[in-house]
Amino acid sequence: MKPAPFEYFAPQAIDEALKLLQKYGEEAKVLAGGQSLMPLLSLRLARPAVIIDINRLRDLAFIRSEPDGGLRIGALARQRAVERSGQVATQCPLIAAAMPLIGHFQIRNRGTIGGSLAHADPAAELPAVSLTLEAEFVVRSTRGERAIAAKDFFLGYMTTAIEPSELLTEIRIPATRPRVGWAIEEVARRRGDFAMVGVVTLVELNGNDTCQNSRIVVFGAGEKPERVARAERLLCGKRTDEHALAEVAKAVTEDLDPVSDVHASAEYRKEVGGVLTRRALQNAFKRAQKETA
Amino acid sequence: MSSKHTITVTVNGKSYERLVEARVTLADFLRNELDLTGTHLGCEHGVCGACTILLNGEAVRSCSLLAVQADGAELLTVEGLARGAELHPLQQAFQDQHALQCGFCTPGFLMTAYAFLKERPKPTETEVREAISGNLCRCTGYLPIVKAILQAAGKTTT
Ligand SMILES: Cc1cc2nc3c(=O)[nH]c(=O)nc-3n(C[C@H](O)[C@H](O)[C@H](O)COP(=O)(O)OP(=O)(O)OC[C@H]3O[C@@H](n4cnc5c(N)ncnc54)[C@H](O)[C@@H]3O)c2cc1C
Ligand code: FES
Numbered sequence A: 001m002k003p004a005p006f007e008y009f010a011p012q013a014i015d016e017a018l019k020l021l022q023k024y025g026e027e028a029k030v031l032a033g034g035q036s037l038m039p040l041l042s043l044r045l046a047r048p049a050v051i052i053d054i055n056r057l058r059d060l061a062f063i064r065s066e067p068d069g070g071l072r073i074g075a076l077a078r079q080r081a082v083e084r085s086g087q088v089a090t091q092c093p094l095i096a097a098a099m100p101l102i103g104h105f106q107i108r109n110r111g112t113i114g115g116s117l118a119h120a121d122p123a124a125e126l127p128a129v130s131l132t133l134e135a136e137f138v139v140r141s142t143r144g145e146r147a148i149a150a151k152d153f154f155l156g157y158m159t160t161a162i163e164p165s166e167l168l169t170e171i172r173i174p175a176t177r178p179r180v181g182w183a184i185e186e187v188a189r190r191r192g193d194f195a196m197v198g199v200v201t202l203v204e205l206n207g208n209d210t211c212q213n214s215r216i217v218v219f220g221a222g223e224k225p226e227r228v229a230r231a232e233r234l235l236c237g238k239r240t241d242e243h244a245l246a247e248v249a250k251a252v253t254e255d256l257d258p259v260s261d262v263h264a265s266a267e268y269r270k271e272v273g274g275v276l277t278r279r280a281l282q283n284a285f286k287r288a289q290k291e292t293a
Numbered sequence B: 001m002s003s004k005h006t007i008t009v010t011v012n013g014k015s016y017e018r019l020v021e022a023r024v025t026l027a028d029f030l031r032n033e034l035d036l037t038g039t040h041l042g043c044e045h046g047v048c049g050a051c052t053i054l055l056n057g058e059a060v061r062s063c064s065l066l067a068v069q070a071d072g073a074e075l076l077t078v079e080g081l082a083r084g085a086e087l088h089p090l091q092q093a094f095q096d097q098h099a100l101q102c103g104f105c106t107p108g109f110l111m112t113a114y115a116f117l118k119e120r121p122k123p124t125e126t127e128v129r130e131a132i133s134g135n136l137c138r139c140t141g142y143l144p145i146v147k148a149i150l151q152a153a154g155k156t157t158t
């Protein structure tokens, strides 16, 4: 239960961190909040030769509103800071609502936004939320910077498009459109545990409260968070009535193909995925109806 | 290959300078290097909360931090709560409410509750339950711990 030996660097500037990443690449692991990496090191599930601690890169801890209503969050912003941020609560209440579902406050005091996204646990909230919001990920290396769309960022089980020489520096969340409602629902064994299954939704209504656009993302039920395209299509043109929502929920249950593990059976995940979809959509519709065009 | 680093930390108001191996966790550093064994280790992977301490005023799990990361930081551990022979109001409340049996989890609960009450001096019972949800206790059944924290609420001045 003790980490194996490694070489430790704590760069003071981003460029210095990028040079180290360039030099050590696959041998190195970036250490952010440590709330996932430290357990992996202690259990010796990870044995990197080099640790690059990015906690001194204070320039990456920002939370910034854009003039167009978008939001930019630095990779090193602590989950707790995002949870408490007034800007996040007004510009992107979905993110604010997701934060308290992550572990416990002691975990969020250290855990970072970038760490959760780079770790890409299939049952984690933020990857699913960022996919729902069509966020953009900014990664940097000594060769320069590139932006990756959320749909291209999560590649598989705990795997992302970040190259070994790259550092995730920020995520960009586009401005919320008018008449959009959101919701996040999950079922976990105990408060603060990873979800056994969860659902994030967005619905955009037109003038007569009909859904013209939606996202339905399920997490904890596969290798990575996934949009359920058929359910999204079914919802299009629908108003919030029990029959329509039941139909969409059924599509989610049918289309999920989860695994069974110690936490829950595949059948359970399918069934609960549907139930949570219905609940989330009800809440999302309610919120959207309150929004004025 | 391993690296060693000199770090300076202030623990419970006292400053220490030590040479540490990079892979040593902050919890092991406190216990083995500074002989501050009040901080307990249960799971050593972030789940049980027994190792909770305050790092620059915020509750964190000391098993999930490296000692080198605490260079320059101010730490508060359970040893720093009492004033001489006088127990901290939280400690007194834990005693009054029988909020500990074996006591293994107690330092973690105390430090969690300390950080929580600083931020939320008059919490509701629901908020207390939520605040301690990241700490495990195998003995008490939690109810006495909730009561103790509610008793201490308002008495905590520091
Ligand atoms: C008891 C417990 C319960 C938890 N419950 C939940 C939960 O319910 N939901 C949830 O989502 N999470 C949960 N977590 C995980 C927590 O949210 C972590 O904080 C998060 O997964 C990782 O963020 P971190 O900043 O701690 O990253 P670290 O642990 O430091 O790093 C995680 C991984 O990401 C890489 N990385 C980090 N930052 C960057 C970067 N900027 N660029 C490139 N790579 C990077 C690291 O190299 C490492 O591989 C829980 C953790 C614990 C211990
Ligand atoms: S010992 Fe640190 S959380 Fe269990």
Ligand code: FES
Pocket: B099, B100, B101, B102, B103, B104, B105, B106, B136, B137, B138, B139, B140
């Ligand atoms: S008192 Fe024994 S574990 Fe809590």
